[in-house]
Amino acid sequence: MKAVGSCSLLGARYYRSEGIVLRSFPTGEGGLVVVLLQSDGAKLRTMAWGARRLTSKKTGHLEPLTRVEASFSRGRGMDNLTQVQSIEAFSNIKEDLDATARALYFVELVDGFSVEGSSNPSLYKLFLSALRGLVNVHDLDTAVVHFQWHLLRICGFMPELYLCVECQKTIIPDNHRFSVDLGGVLCPQCGSIQSPSICLSLPALKVLRYLHRTSTLTPLPLKLSEPLKRQLTSILDNSVRHWLDREVRSKRFMDEVGSALAEV
Ligand SMILES: [Zn+2]
Structure with a gap:
């Protein structure tokens, strides 16, 4: 049964x-x-x-x-x-092209990370809350970062933020590197020799640790700068793709819609 x-x-x-x-x-x-x-x-x-x-x-x-x-x-x-x-x-989403593109991205990720016959109530709460939040959110890019992080956490793929994933030393505030393959932060010493890895600035580490401490349903109250958003997006996009083991088809559409609307 x-x-x-x-x-x-x-x-x-x-x-x-x-x-x-x-x-x-x-x-x-x-x-x-x-x-x-x-x-x-x-x-x-x-x-x-x-x-x-x-x-x-x-x-x-x-x-x-x-x-x-x-x-x-x-x-x-x-x-x-x-x-x-x-x-x-979700009529409000469907009347807004940018929100629709983000919602379709959420749908593809939920489809990829959910499992038939395996309950995960937090995943449904996150999905519903993220869809409802797309309508009134002040920054859709930040909403995507929030969704990606909590999706990884809820599905058991939360990146390690407090210990170096290579040498296990405690991570102290600094500029670090992030290894998608190893699933977390590298200390400066390991980051200099581990390849490939992504730049993880101190502000980006602080945002990820803030997300780690807050609940699924709490939107990010922070205004993220464009460079910070790009860094977080790079880390989380690559982490999502790594765990799904495939490209996310709707990501390209989401990015194209975002770019086109930014030029208007
Ligand atoms: Zn290390």
Whole structure:
């Protein structure tokens, strides 16, 4: 039997669950495979039969970036999505190109880091909070840094910030290097011989340690300078790609939209 986490059980064959639609793709006979992050943080791949028919009541609720309440029946392979109702459509995000690009990046990361049948409630809370925060946030780049850091932390890939990942010496305030492969900060001695590594200035180390101390739902109240944002983005982009072991396709779109809008 598949894990159902915090889902409401309606019987051995049926259950209900809240979730956010990550993606969907068509399959034979008008069916749609729908991938959701459930409210317990587990990924669920489910079959919505008939969802591609024009008369289907399910279609409008199964767009990516829609929070839904849905009912499922257990299947031999994938479970079947039998009923679905939108709870939150994130319309404000979808009306804003820059916010949409960031949200699609969040979706791809959540899809990549979440695991079917493995609950992680903090992941759902982070995802929902990050999506809602995209609308009113003063700096979308900083919101992405915040999301990347907490995603890595929640999924068990938090970088080491207090001990050198090579020699284990305590890291004291200084300009350091960061090793993506080793997963954390290098002291000046190890940083001079470890390759490859990324520059980690003292302000960047302080921001990462601040993120380490604060909760998932607390937005960064700091105004980050452009050089500092570039440094943090380099460290976190590379860390995310390292753990996913692939390029993040939506990253390029997000960067292109950000650059184009900055020139307007
Ligand atoms: Zn060292």
